[in-house]
Amino acid sequence: MPDGAPVTAVEETYTISQLAEAFELTPRTIRYYEDEGLLAPRREGQQRVYTHRDWARLKLIMRGKRLGFTIAGIKDFLDLYEVGDAQVPQMRFLLNSARDRIAILEQQLRDVQQTLVDLKEIEGLVVDHLARKGALDA
Amino acid sequence: MPDGAPVTAVEETYTISQLAEAFELTPRTIRYYEDEGLLAPRREGQQRVYTHRDWARLKLIMRGKRLGFTIAGIKDFLDLYEVGDAQVPQMRFLLNSARDRIAILEQQLRDVQQTLVDLKEIEGLVVDHLARKGALDA
DNA sequence: CCTTACGTTTACGTAAACGTAAGGTCAGGG
DNA sequence: CCCTGACCTTACGTTTACGTAAACGTAAGG
Incomplete structure (x- = not known):
């Protein structure tokens, strides 16, 4: 080098x-x-x-x-990645923001999982129904 | 009775x-x-x-x-729960809709999980930083 | 030099998801 | 009988997240 x-x-x-x-x-x-x-x-x-x-x-x-x-929400979120050289009060604020966001995401995680369960059950029902009609080819 | x-x-x-x-x-x-x-x-x-x-x-x-x-997306989604008495072509359509939606949700699941990992790492960094400054009281 | 391609700013347009005001209806209470 | 409260419809206003058109700058190529 x-x-x-x-x-x-x-x-x-x-x-x-x-x-x-x-x-x-x-x-x-x-x-x-x-x-x-x-x-x-x-x-x-x-x-x-x-x-x-x-x-x-x-x-x-x-x-x-x-x-x-939202775009504004994403902006706040991006700011969290800029932890670099913040002062203590700003740090505390960031910490709270991050934790709020984590709470929202954990709710969203539950929502996604539950919705997936629902949809897969529906998928199963439909597939079943089509099978009984012998319409399950292509 | x-x-x-x-x-x-x-x-x-x-x-x-x-x-x-x-x-x-x-x-x-x-x-x-x-x-x-x-x-x-x-x-x-x-x-x-x-x-x-x-x-x-x-x-x-x-x-x-x-x-x-979106509201329109939610409407389509709600219709999926109404599988009741659909005919075969409609059934096929529902099946496709459900599977599309499942794909989206699985992507969303990965996004949520990755974002949670990111945010928890940020949280750790901030907590660390505050600890080093001895500012971790309240 | 002229055109083409890609970039720029400014500014008005638009779809989605409601908010908000104006005015009308109807049952119950004093 | 009139008032209040809770419902209703109609319709225009507002915010968000861009789309789209107009008008211009600039570097490259023929």
């Missing part, structure tokens, strides 16, 4: 449409997330330059969306 | 505001669900009369909302 060489290479970057395609979003949506404070890409001239960090945040955003959270 | 007496007593009913209070909704919201076809209460004059069945459906509606489903 050459002396003085940066440990992380030039750091790969992405354009807005690259991100958009990767996550199946529109550029409009990504800019909207920026307006709402979920992303803060660097600028090169007027163009946005996204890094691996933005990629990771977008992954979290998509997960939050699948869980039905 | 008197001969000819109905097995189920007079069947308990609810007014719209009773339901609203029980589920922490407004009457407006419950009427809206009716507009969207999620509920179809009997009428007595102009007043809506809700039964135990409506109560059960509302429970499912609330669960769907906690899972982040």
Whole structure:
């Protein structure tokens, strides 16, 4: 390894449409997330330059969306990942937020599991019914 | 048991505001669900009369909302519980719907679990940080 | 130099899920 | 008889999460 060489290479970057395609979003949506404070890409001239960090945040955003959270809710959630250098009062606040969120998720976990049980029972009933009618081919 | 007496007593009913209070909704919201076809209460004059069945459906509606489903999505979901007397093509359709929904829920299950892991790790970090500052009292 | 492609801002449009106000109905009580 | 309370309908307003159109900048290629 050459002396003085940066440990992380030039750091790969992405354009807005690259991100958009990767996550199946529109550029409009990504800019909207920026307006709402979920992303803060660097600028090169007027163009946005996204890094691996933005990629990771977008992954979290998509997960939050699948869980039905609002954009504002996702923003709060993302802030939790930024524990870095907070002061004690801010830390306490983060702790409470995290615990609130955990409680919600645990409820959601129960809901998902129960709904899966229900749906699989329905699936069984339907399959049964179709079998009795001899209509269970393709 | 008197001969000819109905097995189920007079069947308990609810007014719209009773339901609203029980589920922490407004009457407006419950009427809206009716507009969207999620509920179809009997009428007595102009007043809506809700039964135990409506109560059960509302429970499912609330669960769907906690899972982040849209009203239309919840309606489709509720229809799955009405497997009763469907014909074969309808049955096939229901089966597909149920299986699609199951796939979504299984993804959601993974998302919830992963998010819980993340958040609990964050919680641990924060607690640690606070402990090191000797600020872990209240 | 002109077009094409991709980016930008600004701003109005829209669907979903209700909130909220206005006004009407009807049973029970004083 | 009138009032109150709880219900009703109609309809416009509001927030969220983007879509979409207009108008412009800029770098690459023919």
